[in-house]
Amino acid sequence: MALQSLDIKARSATTTPPPDVRARGAVPVAKLIDISKCIGCKACQVACMEWNDLRDEVGTNAGTYDNPRDLTAQSWTVMRFSEVEVEQDRLEWLIRKDGCMHCADPGCLKACPAPGAIVQYANGIVDFHEEHCIGCGYCITGCPFNIPRISQKDSKAYKCTLCSDRVAIGLEPACIKTCPTGALVFGTKDDMVLHAEGRIADLKERGYSHAALYDPKGVGGTHVMYVLQHGDKPELYANLPRDPSISPLVSLWKGVTKPLMSFGLGLAVFAGFFHYVTAGPKEVEEEEKTD
Amino acid sequence: MSKPVQRYTARERSNHWIVAIAFVLAGLSGLALFHPAFFFLTNLFGGGPWTRILHPFIGVVLFLFFMAMAARFWRFNHFTAADRQWMARIGDVIRNRDRGLPEIGKYNAGQKYLFWTMVVSIPLLLLSGIVVWQPWFAPYFPIWLLRIAVVVHALAAWIMILGIIVHVYAAIWVKGSVRAMTRGTVSEAWAKHHHRAWYRQMTGK
Numbered sequence: 001m002a003l004q005s006l007d008i009k010a011r012s013a014t015t016t017p018p019p020d021v022r023a024r025g026a027v028p029v030a031k032l033i034d035i036s037k038c039i040g041c042k043a044c045q046v047a048c049m050e051w052n053d054l055r056d057e058v059g060t061n062a063g064t065y066d067n068p069r070d071l072t073a074q075s076w077t078v079m080r081f082s083e084v085e086v087e088q089d090r091l092e093w094l095i096r097k098d099g100c101m102h103c104a105d106p107g108c109l110k111a112c113p114a115p116g117a118i119v120q121y122a123n124g125i126v127d128f129h130e131e132h133c134i135g136c137g138y139c140i141t142g143c144p145f146n147i148p149r150i151s152q153k154d155s156k157a158y159k160c161t162l163c164s165d166r167v168a169i170g171l172e173p174a175c176i177k178t179c180p181t182g183a184l185v186f187g188t189k190d191d192m193v194l195h196a197e198g199r200i201a202d203l204k205e206r207g208y209s210h211a212a213l214y215d216p217k218g219v220g221g222t223h224v225m226y227v228l229q230h231g232d233k234p235e236l237y238a239n240l241p242r243d244p245s246i247s248p249l250v251s252l253w254k255g256v257t258k259p260l261m262s263f264g265l266g267l268a269v270f271a272g273f274f275h276y277v278t279a280g281p282k283e284v285e286e287e288e289k290t291d
Numbered sequence: 292m293s294k295p296v297q298r299y300t301a302r303e304r305s306n307h308w309i310v311a312i313a314f315v316l317a318g319l320s321g322l323a324l325f326h327p328a329f330f331f332l333t334n335l336f337g338g339g340p341w342t343r344i345l346h347p348f349i350g351v352v353l354f355l356f357f358m359a360m361a362a363r364f365w366r367f368n369h370f371t372a373a374d375r376q377w378m379a380r381i382g383d384v385i386r387n388r389d390r391g392l393p394e395i396g397k398y399n400a401g402q403k404y405l406f407w408t409m410v411v412s413i414p415l416l417l418l419s420g421i422v423v424w425q426p427w428f429a430p431y432f433p434i435w436l437l438r439i440a441v442v443v444h445a446l447a448a449w450i451m452i453l454g455i456i457v458h459v460y461a462a463i464w465v466k467g468s469v470r471a472m473t474r475g476t477v478s479e480a481w482a483k484h485h486h487r488a489w490y491r492q493m494t495g496k
């Protein structure tokens with residue numbers, strides 16, 4: 001959704017500067033998800049549905065607590081439950097709230113061919129503007145976290161907006177507001193890093209010696225971060241990628257290659273024209289008479 | 292005035308022009324998404340979503356008709372010793388110094404290269420295009436495959452478009468060629484000069 005009150009840092013498929021004269025003052029924000037405090041109540045899922053007016057189809061039970069089973073165009077956040085034996089005879093239930101990570105270097109935005117369908121605000125929120133979306137699905141190709149989903153109903157891409165509409169007017173995202181345990185907190189990114197440090201120190205004291213903040217540098221850091229009890233093994237948390245980055249294939253596809261290729265096409269046309277006006281056409285004597 | 296030589300039948304010409312029209316439409320609608328500099332091309336197709344919707348269907352039409360055309364022209368496109376000699380003198384051909392070029396059949400080496408490039412590229416475009424085709428087919432493929440497919444598709448499309456630019460230019464450059472595809476015939480002089488082996492075959496001279 002377009003919010004003029006949030007300044008734009010990057011805009012998909014746009015080669016000129018985005019409108020950001022006012023951006024200097026914007027403070028980067030972040031959501032911190034403390035997995036050690038999450039009880040899997042899914043209040044945040046409900047709050048997300050409610051605020052964003054989303055109603056997914058009622059699915060079927062697949063033998064786990066994951067419900068719905070995956071992110072969809074109608075479910076922008078999903079709790080992923082992993083039962084893992086961290087050490088022998090020590091079962092842990094790790095519950096990760098999945099959804100858009102709001103990467104500082106967003107692969108979705110890089111891949112998108114539609115001008116302005118994906119924007120990154122100066123505060124770090126990556127937002128899809130569905131009215132500009134053409135439904136090609138390139139964002140899916142670009143995202144290192146497998147987040148965006150194309151709606152089967154309108155063929156537009158959807159994902160968590162970090163409640164950009166709420167944040168724009170100084171409210172916290174709906175999921176944050178509703179979380180009963182304080183596992184979800186929201187604020188400036190600096191504050192959230194600080195808050196996480198306190199949590200990590202606490203976890204370490206309680207025996208989680210590898211507790212760590214998940215703010216992966218491969219995507220420039222994220223505006224949704226996790227506190228992981230087992231920071232050395234992010235894979236335990238429903239395959240959270242250890243070192244996510246935009247795939248080299250996507251960089252190859254969207255990097256300097258395309259301007260160069262486009263230039264090549266133009267060059268070919270020019271070469272033809274100049275060949276014609278220098279070397280000239282290839283004519284056969286009799287041709288002039290018959291033509 | 293000597294008798295014109297028949298080069299393409301009405302069916303062959305129709306087939307060629309369906310492929311040509313489909314190619315231009317597929318190329319323009321694809322380029323629209325290729326780079327922001329070309330996004331304005333979506334206006335030709337009724338906007339971004341319509342461009343995205345139409346492109347793959349145009350591509351499938353192109354594929355079907357191209358395959359029919361390729362089947363017709365397949366046997367004329369095998370490389371021969373004369374083609375290799377001709378290719379060795381490509382510099383002279385470009386500079387219009389045609390004296391002493393070897394006698395070649397219905398197609399010269401350049402035309403044959405284009406033919407085989409298309410024979411490889413168009414099925415690649417179809418396969419990679421199906422993999423990324425939203426909303427119907429793409430959800431069935433893993434994301435790593437989508438990533439490979441978009442690169443293959445963009446690369447194959449680029450090679451094809453370059454090839455077609457050369458193809459179109461060659462038709463403009465070599466006078467008397469266009470009528471082969473518009474009216475079906477070429478002048479005797481044209482046939483003799485550019486494709487003498489084919490001319491001999493056609494006329495018995």
Ligand code: HEM
Pocket residue numbers: 113136314317318320321322324325326342343344345346347348349350351353354413416417418419420421423424425441444445448449451452
């Ligand atoms: C043979 C059947 C083809 C199929 C099924 C197909 C399908 C697709 C699909 C699904 C896309 C993604 C955008 C969209 O959903 O519309 C695409 C993009 C594209 N296609 Fe095709 N296509 C085909 C043939 C062609 C041909 C013949 C050309 C070139 C002459 C071409 C050039 C392109 C280009 C340049 C893009 C944009 C690629 C990019 O963004 O990097 N396609 N195609």
Ligand code: SF4
Pocket residue numbers: 099100101102103106107108109126142143144145146147148159
């Ligand atoms: S997690 Fe995916 S959808 Fe979200 S900002 Fe990063 S690349 Fe884009």
